[in-house]
Amino acid sequence: MHHFENDISIVFGGAAGQGVQTIAEALVRVLKRNGYYVFACTEFMSRIRGGSNSTEVRVTARKRGAYVSKIDFLVALNADAIDHLQDRIGETTLVFAEKKHLEGKDISGFIDTPIAEFAEKAGSKIFSNTVAVGIVLGLLGISIDAFSVYLSEQFATKGEDVVAKNITAAKLGYTFGKETAAEKRIEVTIDPVEEQPGELLIDGNTAVGIGTVAAGCSFISSYPMSPGTGLLTYLAHNAEDFNIVVDQAEDEIAAINAALGASYAGARSIVTTSGGGFALMEEGVSLAGVTEVPVVVHLGQRPGPATGLPTRTEQADLNLTLYAGHGEFSRVILAPGTFAQAIELMQRAFHLAEKYQTAVFVLTDQFFLDSIAAVDESDIVRLPLERYIVRTDEKYKRYSLTGDGLSPRGVPGYGDGIVKVDSHEHNESGHLTENFELRRKMVEKRLKRLEYLAEEALMPELFGAAEAKNVVVAWGSNRGVLEEVIDNFQRKDLSGLHFSQLFPLNMAVKKQLEGKHIIVLENNATGQFADLLIREFGVPVSKRILKVTGEPFSVEEVVEVLQEV
Amino acid sequence: MIVNPFDMQVKTMGWCPGCGNYKLLDALKEALHHLALDRRNLVIVSGIGQGAKTPQYVNAHMFNGLHGRALPVAMGVKLSNRNLVVIAESGDGCMYGEGGNHFLHAIRRNCDITVIVHDNMVYGLTKGQASPTSRLGMKTSLQLNGVLLEPFNPIAVAIALDAPFVARANVGDGNQTREIIKQAIAFKGLSVVDIFQPCVIFNKENTYQWFKENTYYLSDDYDPSDRRLAFEKAIETPKFPLGIIYRRDGRELYEDMLGITHTPAYEHTVADAAFAKMLKDYT
DSSP, X not given: OEEEESEEEXXXXXXXXXXXXXXXXXXXXXXXXXXXXXXXXXXXXXXXXXXXXXXXXXXXXXXXXXXXXXXXXXXXXXXXXXHHTGGGOOTTOEEEEOGGGGTTOOOTTEEEOOHHHHHHHHTOGGGHHXXXXXXXXXXXXXXXXXXXXXXXXXXXXXXXXXXXXXXXXXXXXXXXXXXXXXXXXXXXXXXXXXXXXXXXXXXXXXXXXXXXXXXXXXXXXXXXXXXXXXXXXXXXXXXXXXXXXXXXXXXXXHHHHHXXXXXXXXXXXXXXXXXXXXXXXXXXXXXXXXXXXXXXXXXXXXXXXXXXXXXXXXXXXXXXXXXXXXXXXXXXXXXXXXXXXXXXXXXXXXXXXXXXTSEEEXXXXXXXXXXXXXXXXXXXXXXXXXXXXXOBOTTOOTTOOOSSSOOOBOOTTSBSSOOEEESSOBXXXXXXXOOXXXXXXXXXXXXXXXXXXXXXXXXXXXXXXXXXXXXXXXXXXXXXXXXXXXXXXXXXXXXXXXESEEESOOTTHHHHHTTSEEEEEESSSSOHHHHHHHHHHOOOOOEEEEOOSSSOOBHHHHHHHHHTO | OOOOTTOOOOSSOSSOTTOHHHHHXXXXXXXXXXXXXXXXXXXXXXXXXXXXXXXXXXXXXXXEOOTTOHHHHHHHHHHXXXXXXXXXXXXXXXXXXXXXXXXXXXXXXXXXXEEEEEEOSSOTTTTSOOOTTOOTTOOOSSOTTOOOSOOOOHHHHHHHTTOSEEEEEETTSHHHHHHHXXXXXXXXXXXXXXXXXXXXXXXXXXXXHXXXXXXXXXXXXXXXXXXXXXXXXXXXXXXXXXXXXXXOTTOOOHHHHTTOOSSOGGGOOOOHHHHHHHHHTTO
């Protein structure tokens, strides 16, 4: 008897090119159509073919957005997958694989599963993925109808034969799954969901992309770098429908400078990259600072230093964005924790960049960008598209000293004025100057907007009781694990605070932290956000929960650490 | 007296007395005036260096950016408002050294941008080191035994990449320089104008006299549309040909390849119907 209840973790493992991601995408879509909460996340090696990759699909009774290390069902497409995931195979894990892939290992939950044989019966080995999804649906006791519809849609362009063969493969897998469930007495029960899961099923890249389109972005120039490339690709797909200029730059330095040129001419512009690419952009960030040209930077984090672990996840570039660029100027750093939040924050990023004529960084990471989850359409916020561009007159001066630090922003070709922007220190007209007093005033002007930005800064989201003595702080992609852990404990003395704005911080946050036992959870080695909280608020941080393996935090490991608190 | 609308009242200029930049500035402003351009639609983008200060002294829009990065900025401007006339202007160190990669790829893209390079074969702003176009053997404060590396040949590189308009001028000849700049700006596509000019402080070899003696004008019957011939001209040395060395009309603009309309980006809106349709794809 194998009983699984309300929180099922299904993992598909295989080599790059075997399509574990495709399987997961198909499964989550079918499960969502059947009314379940789903969440999927992927880990993969930096290879085009071979290696060992896996995707986890969680089917839950409550909405979840975190990685769990436990595996209930492992569908292994090769022998390496079993080796690679060995540490996560527990006593209750059921492993579905062909016998030859076991290679003599003693795994109590092993179930000989002739995936390739079914695929070949349907026509070819390439249908293995379809078989795998069929098996899982059979095990879960979910109707295969939605999957058949999905296959018909997915392969419509490839002809009836391909659709028919896929459906045959799905049915072979499904029958096997159902029979195995009956034979081995595998029972899966998931309580009906409280509300319908979201209408949209998207990954993090898509969420960032939707937000960027919604923000009225009309220009992106970027150089491909994982995991930042997704946004570039997304906008390329939507360029025609939304009149977005998509330019693949020759290097990251070109990208940020092109984005600044575009923004100077009135576009809402963005660059997307990862840490290494962003490091190359830093002089451009400084240029944005001195010229007061708005720009949004999406930085999909991955582990460094240098090339590090190119396809894995980390949150170690907070300091990079916090201190990016020589000299002193303002900036904003945002880090969404959910897909709906990403859609809203991308719009907010462009809004703040334009309103305050500054650089805004949006930090995501590989875990976030490659995860898949459902989003309610009603949760998709559309912020009004407010432009802050003025029509210039003949007397226009780009850097007029207005007292509030913000000069009305004109763009070339709109009005009778001349718009001069300068990377040198400049006077009000934008001409280079070495006047000491003007220099002092311009530095002050460029930093003053930090005050407004702090006043407008987003407050963190609270999980649990506000008065709890212990508060776990997390940011960006760790929202899912934070929420689930706090929920699991149900302790009155333990709460969670999730920050989606990292800089500047709202001073009202200080009250939420003072006198608390502060535990900071982040995917880096030193506790960069913990250090920032200390710097900004002077509050002590009691404990740092850190992880630098290149994997996201699992719910289990955070629970284990917090049990000691 | 006819007033040139591109003239600017400037208290002090950043250039040394006798600098070739003055002559280039004059030729540029005259060219702009002759073309009757509306300064409200003219953007001059520059990098860093003495030549890059030029837009500080022209009454038109200016983006004086980073060393080496004029071209990406110029492209960003052009692609966001193609109604603007865009000139990217900087020195040889900025365009060919620090910005060399952008130079290559700007030519590949072929936006309608005019690239004006102040080529004085030396670094002025950093005080006299070799530039990519310094001649072999020239002694400097840094190249103590003389320049070791072969000079970068911007004309040959541009023609190799099929830049549709490649010209060279000598600032000592104001009228000819002005006329070449005018044709470059009027040209639809990326035009490269390498302009010889002396640095009177740090380059004692490549003087007004030297440029006069080591250049000649292409004859009236020279056919700039012949790419092979143009390449031959490009590698001619020591006497450098002046004029329009290569010209290929009709090469497709990057703006057109991308389907960019004449609506400036500051008027960009997000169509609700398209947005709703995009979301529907994920249900």
